[in-house]
Amino acid sequence: MDMHIVNRIMNLHAPEWSGEVRSINYSPDGKSVSVTYRVTLYGTDAEIFRESTGTSSVDDVGGYGDPVQKAEAMAFRRACARFGLGLHLYHEEL
Structure with a gap:
């Protein structure tokens, strides 16, 4: 699922949301990079957030973006999926 599709769903x-990279860490052997990202939703009297990580091989140069991206x-x-948004995009049609 593409990031731009999830962005549209958000x-x-x-519509009152923000996102930020919380950390970027390379594995000890330098072969992979992990990013922790936080999505925050703002309500009228509270805000809630969910964080998750993603990992990519530093050798993965095909397709769109570098390994960190x-x-x-x-x-x-x-x-975003931890909020329940866009979960239907992860499943194939039956």
Whole structure:
């Protein structure tokens, strides 16, 4: 599932939201990078957040973005899924 699709879902269903990278960590052997991302939803009297991580191999240069961008996109999608947003996009049609 593409990050831009999840972003559209967030804007539609939770227009008061923000996201931020909380950490970027490389594995001790330098072969992978992990990103922790936080999504925050703002309500009238409270805010709630969910965090998740995404990991990419530093050798993964195919497709869109560098390994850090790929790990960030994965972490963003997973954090949104922890709110229940976009879960239907993870399942294949029956």
